[in-house]
Amino acid sequence: MSHTKRQRAPGELELVRQFVNSFDVEDAQDALGDPAGLAAWLREHDLLEAQAEVGEEDRRRAVAVREALRALLLANNGGERDPDAIATLHEAAGRAGVALRFTEDGSGLEPSAGGVDGALGRLLTIVHAAEHDGTWPRLKACPWHTCHWAFYDNTKNRSGVWCTMEVCGNRAKAKAYRERRAAAARR
Numbered sequence: 001m002s003h004t005k006r007q008r009a010p011g012e013l014e015l016v017r018q019f020v021n022s023f024d025v026e027d028a029q030d031a032l033g034d035p036a037g038l039a040a041w042l043r044e045h046d047l048l049e050a051q052a053e054v055g056e057e058d059r060r061r062a063v064a065v066r067e068a069l070r071a072l073l074l075a076n077n078g079g080e081r082d083p084d085a086i087a088t089l090h091e092a093a094g095r096a097g098v099a100l101r102f103t104e105d106g107s108g109l110e111p112s113a114g115g116v117d118g119a120l121g122r123l124l125t126i127v128h129a130a131e132h133d134g135t136w137p138r139l140k141a142c143p144w145h146t147c148h149w150a151f152y153d154n155t156k157n158r159s160g161v162w163c164t165m166e167v168c169g170n171r172a173k174a175k176a177y178r179e180r181r182a183a184a185a186r187r
């Protein structure tokens with residue numbers, strides 16, 4: 001899968017995009033395939049303290065949050081809303097103890113928990129901020145069934161559907177062509 005620059009989300013939302021793409025559906029490559037992988041990913045992205053311990057239960061929750069986020073990104077791309085995904089994220093925010101904090105720089109949401117729960121809570125506060133600054137609806141997942149790659153839709157009218165026209169856009173075109181031919185043959 002191509003990782004083109006124009007797919008990048010602005011600011012911290014890029015972190016959410018990269019988290020969703022820690023599983024490459026097409027290649028079945030999962031950076032969060034074991035607890036050590038999850039710990040390494042979170043540390044690489046400055047989301048986890050050096051001394052935090054990461055177990056299989058943490059990993060299971062992180063993957064559930066990641067796939068719930070992917071479901072939301074598919075919904076952002078014209079897909080159906082998924083109540084289970086919403087419930088998963090709501091629970092993760094609660095577990096992280098996300099709370100409103102006031103500092104000299106102003107107010108914002110922050111997780112109270114540390115460790116993996118805190119890291120997941122941090123990602124959810126970024127989602128919340130993006131909903132308010134208007135960038136969230138542009139973060140989408142590619143609807144092609146073997147792809148589901150997360151990308152930021154930079155088109156003027158927010159009409160981007162495929163991760164890339166070169167890959168999934170062409171797959172969809174070829175499929176539509178085959179279907180037209182089959183329909184014509186039946187007539």
Ligand SMILES: [Zn+2]
Pocket residue numbers: 142143144147148149162163164167168
């Ligand atoms: Zn795609």
